[in-house]
Amino acid sequence: MTVWRPTLMTRLMLALAIVLSAFPLYWMLVIASRTNSDAVSVPPAFLPGGNLGENIVAVLDNEDAHFLVGLTNSFVVASVVTVSVVVISTLAGFSFASLSFKGRNALLLLVLLTMAVPLQQMGVVPLYRLMVNLEWTGTLKAVILPYLLNGFGVFLMTQYTRQAVPAELVEAARVDGAATLRIWWNVVLPAVRPGMGVLGINTFMLLWNDYMWPLIVLTPDNPTVQIAINSLNARFSTNYTLIFAGTALSIIPLIAVFIAFGRQIVGGLMEGAVKA
Amino acid sequence: MPYVLVSPYFLLFAAFGLFPLVFTLYYSLYDYDLAGTTEWAGLGNYAELLTDEDFWNAVVNTVGMFFLATVPQMLLALMLANALNKRFRFRLAIRMSVLLPLVTSVVAVAVVFTQLYARDWGLVNWVLGWFGVDPTNWRAERVPSWIAIATMVDWRWTGYNAIIFLAGMQTIPRDLYEAAAIDGASRRRQFWQITLPMLRPTMIFVVLNSTIGGLTLFSEPTTFYNGNVDGGSQGQFQTVAMFIVKQGFREFDYGYAAAAAWLLFLLILIGALVNFLFVRRIGGSK
Numbered sequence: 334m335t336v337w338r339p340t341l342m343t344r345l346m347l348a349l350a351i352v353l354s355a356f357p358l359y360w361m362l363v364i365a366s367r368t369n370s371d372a373v374s375v376p377p378a379f380l381p382g383g384n385l386g387e388n389i390v391a392v393l394d395n396e397d398a399h400f401l402v403g404l405t406n407s408f409v410v411a412s413v414v415t416v417s418v419v420v421i422s423t424l425a426g427f428s429f430a431s432l433s434f435k436g437r438n439a440l441l442l443l444v445l446l447t448m449a450v451p452l453q454q455m456g457v458v459p460l461y462r463l464m465v466n467l468e469w470t471g472t473l474k475a476v477i478l479p480y481l482l483n484g485f486g487v488f489l490m491t492q493y494t495r496q497a498v499p500a501e502l503v504e505a506a507r508v509d510g511a512a513t514l515r516i517w518w519n520v521v522l523p524a525v526r527p528g529m530g531v532l533g534i535n536t537f538m539l540l541w542n543d544y545m546w547p548l549i550v551l552t553p554d555n556p557t558v559q560i561a562i563n564s565l566n567a568r569f570s571t572n573y574t575l576i577f578a579g580t581a582l583s584i585i586p587l588i589a590v591f592i593a594f595g596r597q598i599v600g601g602l603m604e605g606a607v608k609a
Numbered sequence: 610m611p612y613v614l615v616s617p618y619f620l621l622f623a624a625f626g627l628f629p630l631v632f633t634l635y636y637s638l639y640d641y642d643l644a645g646t647t648e649w650a651g652l653g654n655y656a657e658l659l660t661d662e663d664f665w666n667a668v669v670n671t672v673g674m675f676f677l678a679t680v681p682q683m684l685l686a687l688m689l690a691n692a693l694n695k696r697f698r699f700r701l702a703i704r705m706s707v708l709l710p711l712v713t714s715v716v717a718v719a720v721v722f723t724q725l726y727a728r729d730w731g732l733v734n735w736v737l738g739w740f741g742v743d744p745t746n747w748r749a750e751r752v753p754s755w756i757a758i759a760t761m762v763d764w765r766w767t768g769y770n771a772i773i774f775l776a777g778m779q780t781i782p783r784d785l786y787e788a789a790a791i792d793g794a795s796r797r798r799q800f801w802q803i804t805l806p807m808l809r810p811t812m813i814f815v816v817l818n819s820t821i822g823g824l825t826l827f828s829e830p831t832t833f834y835n836g837n838v839d840g841g842s843q844g845q846f847q848t849v850a851m852f853i854v855k856q857g858f859r860e861f862d863y864g865y866a867a868a869a870a871w872l873l874f875l876l877i878l879i880g881a882l883v884n885f886l887f888v889r890r891i892g893g894s895k
Contacts, residue, residue: 338695346692347692354710354768357718357721358713360724377735424614424615424618425614427614429615444618447622450626456628458632458633458857458866459628459633459635459636461857461858462863463629481621482624487618513610517614541714542714542716544715544832558714562716563832566836573724577721577724580717580720584712584717587714588713591708591709595708598708598712602708602772603779604776
């Protein structure tokens with residue numbers, strides 16, 4: 334087996350990639366912890382200052398941004414959607430992977446097709462009209478319900494169940510007289526847990542970062558965190574310390590999730606790529 | 610029972626997938642005005658769009674930014690993946706750091722880059738100043754604004770695509786390389802003759818993903834103009850997705866926005882097809 338040793342060029346390139354990846358985040362921290370006159374001085378300051386706490390308080394107190402509401406709302410929306418999508422997808426994935434029924438392949442094809450359509454951009458007009466008619470605009474329902482539809486989740490969990498749950502296992506459980514839902518709960522769910530993790534993290538990040546649809550359907554006084562940042566950005570566009578403190582607050586949960594589950598995220602991405 | 614298990618998904622699909630698609634088509638055939646009156650327009654909205662300079666401007670911007678972002682991104686991701694495919698200590702840590710941009714929220718990134726590209730105090734102009742380049746007003750002109758937005762997109766996605774390429778590279782059997790090495794093929798030649806052709810399925814996946822993402826670009830250019838969907842004073846970086854939001858939710862012309870959404874879908878289909886054919890030809894001498 335050949336062992337591929339990195340050359341000096343390779344090492345330099347990786348080092349550069351790491352620095353470039355981290356720099357904007359470092360920069361966010363630098364500006365968020367300084368005063369605004371530092372943020373607009375040339376040459377700029379390159380080290381963090383001592384104003385982080387002050388700037389964060391300013392963001393949380395800002396009456397236009399409703400930042401705390403935004404953070405809370407994003408937590409609620411992302412959590413509810415994540416749990417629901419994982420349940421819906423594991424149920425459907427189990428059905429597609431382990432049970433045989435008429436029209437299975439046609440339905441699975443339909444799932445694949447929905448993955449290819451950017452529904453968020455395509456269907457935005459009728460979805461908005463629907464929310465107006467239901468009087469849901471400005472409420473969290475409007476940003477939760479459309480996202481429960483997640484073709485990627487069903488596809489991923491189908492693939493995952495196929496690989497992780499042998500048909501004999503399902504058969505054996507059935508012979509023992511277990512009901513289908515029981516098999517799902519006792520046999521399938523424990524086996525596909527890593528897949529659920531990947532899907533869960535993926536969905537949470539998608540919802541946390543979502544911008545276009547909440548911008549259309551929510552109002553600035555009941556925002557998600559991205560809309561709260563948007564309000565800051567629209568009204569105080571050159572008050573960088575304020576906005577940067579907001580963005581720093583908004584990415585803390587994501588960075589925390591990433592650090593906690595980094596191994597699973599990297600592994601899940603790489604596995605998913607090979608399967609697709 | 611199997612039907613019951615898949616039914617939640619398909620109920621959601623009917624409500625939030627099929628219904629919006631069908632009704633987008635329906636809306637696109639009507640004229641709406643602010644008072645809420647509707648009038649049958651036939652294909653009028655489509656005809657109007659095809660002669661609307663603002664719409665074509667948005668199409669040109671979207672496609673232009675897509676190319677500016679995607680071409681360097683694919684090359685860099687391939688190089689990075691190739692580098693990551695060597696033996697290292699701290700492998701997980703290195704992979705995680707190139708994925709770090711992906712987990713950062715888009716709006717936060719766009720805010721940071723907008724400050725970095727500021728004309729008077731941005732770091733980019735400061736660094737360019739060392740080389741005698743006069744300060745650029747990145748937001749005011751078409752190509753500079755495209756470059757600024759393309760770097761935001763690339764910062765976010767290059768590492769991700771590199772990891773996907775890496776996954777593809779690791780499925781290539783090592784003995785292919787060993788046989789090539791015995792035949793005296795250089796590392797560079799091995800990359801072009803083995804890695805690239807074998808990577809084609811992964812590349813198709815990555816390119817199609819980038820096509821859908823790139824042609825529906827919205828968050829970065831909108832944040833670059835402080836949350837305004839006009840895309841600059843002359844619309845120099847307004848994308849089609851921003852055009853749709855502007856027509857639908859700033860001017861409340863639902864029919865026009867819906868028709869534009871279908872044309873965007875068409876654009877994505879064309880883009881996906883062209884890119885698919887292009888990737889299929891890469892290293893496709895066999």
